[in-house]
Amino acid sequence: MLRHATKFQILVSFAIVIWVSGDQAGFWPSQLLQRLESITYDYRVQLTLDGEVDPGLVIIDIDERSIAELGQWPWPRSVIAELIDTLFAVHGMTLLGVDVVFSEPEQNQLRDSWPVLLEQFPDLPEEPPLMTGDEQLANVLASWPVVLGYYFAGLDPAYPDVLSSVGVLPPPLQLLDDDWQQLDIPWVRAERFTSNFELLQNAANSVGSGAGFFDNPVVDADGMIRRAPMVQQAANGQLYPALSLSMLLELLGNPPVQAIIETGAGVSQLEGFDVGGFLIPTDSRGIVQVPWYGPERHFNYVSAVDVLSGEVDSDLLAGSIGILGTSAPGLKDLRSTPVGAVFPGVEINISLLAGMLHQRFLSEPAYARAASTLLLVVLGSIISVAFPYLTAFRVLAAGLILMSVHILINTWMWNEGLLLAFAPVTVVLIGTTGLHLLGNYWRESQRTSQVTSLFGQYVPPELVSDMVRSDFETSLVGAEKELTVMFSDIRNFTAFSEQVSPSQLSEVMNRLLTPLTRAIHANRGTIDKYMGDAIMAFWGAPLADDAHADHALQSARDMQNALAQLNSEFKDEGLPALAMGIGVHTGPMNVGNMGSEFRMAYTVLGDNVNLGSRVEGLTKSYSLDVLTTDATVQQAPDWLFRPVDKVRVKGRRQPVMLYTPLCRRQEAGSAQKELTARTREAFDLYQDQKFALSLALWNALALDFPDDPVSKIYIERCQIFADDAPGEDWEGVWTHTSK
Template identity: 30%
Template sequence: MIFAHFKSFFPYRIGCFVVISVFSILAYELQFPLLERVAGGFDDIKTVMRQSMGAAPEPHPNLVVVTIDEPSINEFGRWPWDRKKMAALFQSLKPAAVVVMDIVFSEPSNPDSDQAMVDQIEANQNVILGYFLRNEATEHTDEEALDFLEECSYFDYELKADKVKVREFPYSELNIPDVADAALTCGFFTTEPDPDGLFRHYSIAYIHEGFLLPPIGIQAVRQYLNQEAKLVLDEKGIQRFSLGDSLLESQNFLRINFTKSVNSWSAKDVLSGSISAKDIKDKIVIVGVTEVGVFDMRPTPIDAVTPGVFLHYMAASNLLNNNLIEEWPALDVFSILFGLLLVLVISWMKQPNYRMTSYFFVIPLFIVISWLLYFQGNIWLREFYTVMPMVILAIAIELMSAIHADRQSRQIKDAFSSYVSSELVGEIIKNPESLKLGGDEKEISVLFSDLRNFTSMSEKLTPIDLVSLLNQIFDPMTEAILKEKGMLDKYIGDAIMAIFNAPIELEQHADRAVQAALAMVTIKNQKNISLREQGLPTIEIGIGVNTGPAVVGNMGSKLRFSYTAIGDAVNLSSRLEGMNKPYGTRILISENTKNALSQPYQGFLLRMMDRIRVAGKNEPVIIFEVMIDNDNNKALAAQFERALTQYFNSQFLLALELFSELAHAYEDQASNYFIARCEQCLAEPPPEDWGGVTSFKKG
């Protein structure tokens, strides 16, 4: 039996594993924009967590941003400033090792001002100018400008393919010639967002007019260290990048390692002399606009409003501190496949509880490992591409397992129906003519019961053990029905249908049906004690009883027939059995059965539960719960009736308060159900003529 189960289910598990593995690797390699939006947000969690924990790296001490901020603009006027003021700023920054401009001077202004700034830049001999790279523009870069760009480009690089996968821009917006000629060198400050609009990466190089160009952050480090960057490029992009002690492989971008803070000075303080030449000496100074009104803001994982100049600052700091984030694609692929393999292995655990516990432990473990590698070693794994396939595979396998278990339970139910007979031998002996097909209409009470947790139990027991257990449960329950003179109509898997007042006339048949239901609940409670001792799941039961006219007699064909009942009374009883689930009850009866009961009730009491309209019926039905007659239940029923009255009167707020008190005092599931109903009615009030009736699409 175990081998047959393994053989039948094995292909589904392996099939799911193979298909999800292939799609997961493809998704990781191709990085679809829509998926990257989700993955990027998933990645950001660890960045934000590290920042909030104060575990982010410290910025390089010799790196500072001079901000053209609100106080500076308030002091010296709206941006852009007169270039004589910029000349004064350059003069103040002359002691710096490098001055980097996150600003472009692409248009001439007042000739005297332009010349003053050019003279100062030339005198400084430490200014790196910035420029834009564009996809669209009205003019191409002229020959004179190309000469400047050539001086600003990378020199030490090796091409291993005719075409390299590095972004190329057709247009540029450069500094005017006099300014460009006076500068030490230049670098682009073009940055690109990820598919979701956030800035997490910093380009190592772009191509323009055949030149391989660096950004200002890398250009600043080149000049500060007085070392040339070395690059190796192939058809996939940048195979290798090194500068100083920093090394990256197979990455076209630096993944920005966001620093704990940014060292900055206001341009106002620099120009006023508040920042001394001693403080400025030997620093890398990046000048940029941070005033929000001027708009040079970039959304990042750590702040929705991050000045663009800070991206260059952090990239330069990462290079100088040699704390670049390394991406390991091979480890990502291994993590994806290993994670899926673990889920596959876990799925063979027989006990569902063990499987669920293992899933909830193993899947988050991959996130923890990824975070530790990032926090401790600046190693970046794309755990989204590992975790999501693991979740999908676990869901797929568990869904197939449930379908398989359901199919198995159906087979068990079919087997019960085929060998447990309910033919009325005595009636046939007395009345051979009753073998003819057809029947008569009469009033009967119909009982439907159904065991809960059947699928869960079927996973823990072999079919043979399960049949044995169900027989142990059904035997005393059947005896309870027969004791009350009911007729066992049929077993339907783990459900029972019984008829009272047919084929034999029976006085007080509604009372007998209710007493049988109460006895079945008692039997269930006794059996659960034994199940707990065996370490098995306990069972629950739902019972519906309805009284009304039905056609009873032999139904079927001439070859096979059985004595049964059909009609609306039978259908409503079946639906009442199913209604126990939402209300959290065990026995529900209809208003018809209540009216047929003898007074006073013997050993039980009723509480009105609801007014419902079941599938296939237009007329509403009032339903009642059968409860053991004791003081606690009497108090509960009385208080519940008051709450229900307020609910039917559309006093939902008051009803909600009363049901909440009941739920707290008695742990009453039906009250919890009506709490949700009250909240729904408060959010979406029903029509004035609703009459307190709730419609159910299916019973």
């Protein structure tokens, strides 16, 4: 039986090796292995980002602020012309690429109606007196080194017989010799294009390279951009460069481009391009690995509106190479990449240009797949034959050593600029090692069972039973922890419910509790229970949260905002608005699974829980939406709190200081800071029994903040205490006798 198990183990191990090797050789591509390779590639990219910024490269950003100040995109061509002219004439930029397309002439009512005006008024000049925006932009393009952008596209699935292109293409890319034409290179092919209209394209052509495409049709199956074509072949059979390549050509004075052809074992294929001594390694289709330098906004960004308004530092732009593009989400030029799920397309193009200038590209040599396939076959065969005869411990040790060597070699090759597949070897090592580890362990267990069954009547086996609890299971056991608890309650909900039908009330409850719960969950809160229209929640368990007080206060604010939005909907529906009081308190509480043998619940108990409930009840007395205690204040230094009162709640002898959170400190305005400071001064005088002085401050506060409920309360108290002092033993505590 054990011998059969060993043979089965070897056969399964060889099956894993053959499956992975066949994928690497291209016999039966596996989507699973390709996906794993993409994941490991992304991790390697993220781990090797150098973080260095090239000060000579800059993105002129059509950002949200520019759109807000200059108007909706597209902007008038005269604005674009002014922007480009300012970059060169004022700030001394060296080269500018344009990651947008001007496919149609700009509408000009005066120019369009001029022939009609000439018929009515023959004495008018033959041409309108004012230059159009397109003419202004064309003049600018003819004056400065600007590389326009355009994009290619495939067939439209909705109209497969229609090959409609817009605009005109720039001059095609000319390779130095025609050797590449004999190879039948599978270029990335496009059927249609959307380019700049003739006036603008001709103006750009007159200065230099003219234009380059900025689309990327080689998006991976998971929607990520990891590669980009350097050239595409249009329907006319001509080759056209990418925007980044066209900018490099312009920068170098349009040198000849040489296709690098490698020949080996009777096979010739494209390996890259030589552009004036700058090497661009590609695959056999002319596609490069995008050289990633950092996360989004790694390069210098300059807002377009700052350029036009003169608020940009000329030293940043002087002598720089830039690309005009957009990071605004509304303009839909955001991509998914290994360094960011939402990454501006313009930054991908400038990363490609940076890779050319820095000569920093990962190359995958033609022999890489063959070498990887050979390595898989040899290594997999050795493992399949040798591992079944090792102990489980030795299998594990050998597997870890081989994996370490694999990681070190792959990392070294990566740092040298060579891209080798990581996932196939990893899958073989983990798959075969895991298989033999389990198989050998099972065979060792079976052998032990055989010995035990044979000699058990003489030597009885030991039985050891260990109960192992996971971290989460342990957390279900009752324990005392410092947590933050919240109670919320809708005020006068009974009166509200009398005005709607039972079916409406059920709908209102769902509409009410859903956004409130969402606000709690979004800030890592745990819902303890719903009590009609009230909610009890806590923070800090079952998952530990060092910022539990901060998250509870943020939840309270989000809940009030959600209620305000809901009240707006109620108003439109003719329903009365609702108000909600929220009490927040921090302190030691007992948390865990509690209940009976019939029903259990994960909840919190203790005096501090009761105090949190009392604090919520006091929101009515002070006409405030949120109240919290000094214990919570100490745990939330990022918030600005206004002191409210020092109270003794019903059922509790120890007094507690109450506050109301106003906002986060970095959000505080002058009015909020003034309100807090003046309240503290007036409250301290009140605590010191200087009621006349305190009354004067509260009256002044009420004049400046007429809707402040706290001032009204203290004005009434100070008037009473001024006539009837509470006595020397008064602690400054207001005792509440109801919940």
